[in-house]
Amino acid sequence: MILRARTILSLTAPPIEDGAVFIEGNRVRSVMPWKNLRPHVNVKTCDLGEVILLPGLINAHCHLDYTDMAGQLPPPKTFVDWIGLITAAKSGWSYSDYARSWLHGAHQLLKTGTTTVADIEAMPDLLPEVWDATPLRIFSFLEMTGIRSKRPPKEVLAAALAQIDLLKHPRHRAMLSPHAPYSTLPELLRLTAKTANKRRWQTCIHVAESMEEFAMFQNAEGKMHDWLARNERDNSDCGLGSPVAHLARQKLLGENVLAIHVNCLARGDASLLGKNKTHVVHCPRSHDYFRHPKFEREKLVKAGVNLCLGTDSLATTRKVGKAKPELDMFAEMRALANSDKSISAEEILRMATVNGARALGLAGKAGELSKNAFADLIALPYTGKNSRAYDAVLAHTGNVTASMIAGRWVIPPQS
């Protein structure tokens, strides 16, 4: 199949005006200007017309199962207050509430141009059913904690691995996510790192999300430290350095690790992440919800860190006006552009495509339109010039006009 479009953003080369993408099966075979295309006999051409064609977006951090909490939790005073709010909200939910919510989230992402998502699964029992019900590519990271349940780290890991063994799907993958430094014991982080390295899995962890978490590890003090001490967490791992330094001590930094949030950095943390090739996922709307300290984007980029974008969950997204927020990577890209005037539209789109792919071990396979990449692509209405195409992507609101995953239309273009 050949797709023709007014503008193509391949992310590996400058924008192509009046371009063509040649697709064979589930892969891209070539991307070029329409006029360079040698006449192919018997190849179906689909002229998408006045659109920008670009790779499907990669959401590097999400909690699909919290989607229906959209707008329910008003921004709290402190992060620890929020943990109380979400714990209370979750206690009232049934299995089917979570399943419905997960599927609503997948649908919201699909219609707004995401084709691959790294999702944290608090309810992994849902997965066989919900995986079958979405065309998205899902990386499901099974959330592990163990503080409140007082389960030994070995047992927590064994239970997650037993669940992963039961999950097999041609398009989706299941892997491990220790929730955060404060909600786990160091042994669980070490065991996860070992397992992920041995099995060549990606893994992800929330880290240095709040000032309370930072104070807990850096200085063994503050609201989170004291609250967890009251809950009988063994806090002997606190007071030894920052949350990022804590991960380094447990050997949970590396090319296969996605560090989520990283809002609070100590001196040396950025270079620790950079040297260990750890990826960082920024979630702009969640960041704004909590009013965290400024995200240190430039410091991380300077240290050589690969930065990606995620939506996080709708439980941590502000309601703007009357409408409930929805999961939408375009809204995240715009939120980043609004909060950081020093970043270009092209860089932001790279965070939402190629960088996310790299973090998930999909470099050259997703997040770009190039030879042998997955035929995962989306189209947005556009009548402007090539030179404004990246800005137009950032300005796009609403649904995409077409979406293809693995060479199949999941949102067919209107003919």
Ligand SMILES: [Zn+2]
């Ligand atoms: Zn999260």
